Amino acid sequence: MSQTSIRSYRNKYLDSVKLLAASRALLDTPGIQWGTVVTGTPANIEVLIEEGFDSATLSGLTANDLVMAARGGDADRAFSNAEQMMFNAKPAAESANEQFSIRSLTETMGLAKPPNLAVISVGGAYAALEAHKAIGASMDVLLFSDNVALDDEIELKRRAAERSLFLMGPGAGTAMIDGVGLGFANVVRGGSIGVVAAAGTGAQEVMSLIDRAGLGVSQVIGVGGRDLSEEVGGVMTELAIQSFEDDPKTEAILVVSKPP
Structure with missing residues (x-):
């Protein structure tokens, strides 16, 4: 059976648009057979366990946490690609004057x-x-x-x-x-x-x-x-x-x- 890997982020929230984009980036990594980026809700944790991911590693995660899971290939590279999409992607602006917080x-x-x-x-x-x-x-x-x-x-x-x-x-x-x-x-x-x-x-x-x-x-x-x-x-x-x-x-x- 292919190796499974998990990486979690405590007290981190992203909406479903970001999570979908991150999941795609993870899955597009060569060699990755299955993977996802989700919040740590009970339903999502149950799906991950059913997919063969370690229940002990997943225990204690909540809906306020994020979890990345990957099977096969270079998981570290896949997680890095997903992180780039989640945390570093920024919309382009025509000029600095167009952005303010x-x-x-x-x-x-x-x-x-x-x-x-x-x-x-x-x-x-x-x-x-x-x-x-x-x-x-x-x-x-x-x-x-x-x-x-x-x-x-x-x-x-x-x-x-x-x-x-x-x-x-x-x-x-x-x-x-x-x-x-x-x-x-x-x-x-x-x-x-x-x-x-x-x-x-x-x-x-x-x-x-x-x-x-x-x-x-x-x-x-x-x-x-x-x-x-x-x-x-x-x-x-x-x-x-x-x-x-x-x-x-x-x-x-x-x-x-x-x-x-």
Whole structure:
């Protein structure tokens, strides 16, 4: 059997976009037969153990940790390639003046044009606090984070709805607001169909089918996979439908559901 190798990072969080890119870099390393970069959730640890990785080495890891696993080939080289993608890749800028750092939501309020939407991607244990801050600053929120407690989701959505704000997610991977794609979004034409989606991949498929049919979308609201559950009560779905009904650009509404 090929050699298996593991490298972990305590108290380190990256969103699924970064983890997917890192996994690809790891797997593209010559000789690597199987590999992945994931957070240390119980479900992910179980998969790694089933794949033959050492359970003792994986014990004690949590959702706040990252773990890289590789089978075969030069694991050190594969891990180095993944680390380059995770920690060193930076977007190119045409000039130094185009980049500046915002360290907190409070700082954004001092901008000439304060933002009205926040995309939050932090560990699930910390996501609710950041979302509450954004709602308190009158921002709509795309909560990209996974592993957010159900009680936190319910509280966040009720608080947002009271202010007529959107709390998209948790785990909302796809949205399109005024033609701008958020998370994993397809490049499609604008139009008159408003999409409310409890599944990100479902939203992407519907957007693509609408575009292929020669039509377009006005907005895409990803409400998160649990929004239509009995506990959450469809709070954001209802707000999205109402918003589309009041939107002169939207002539039809399409709802994408999945078992909560």
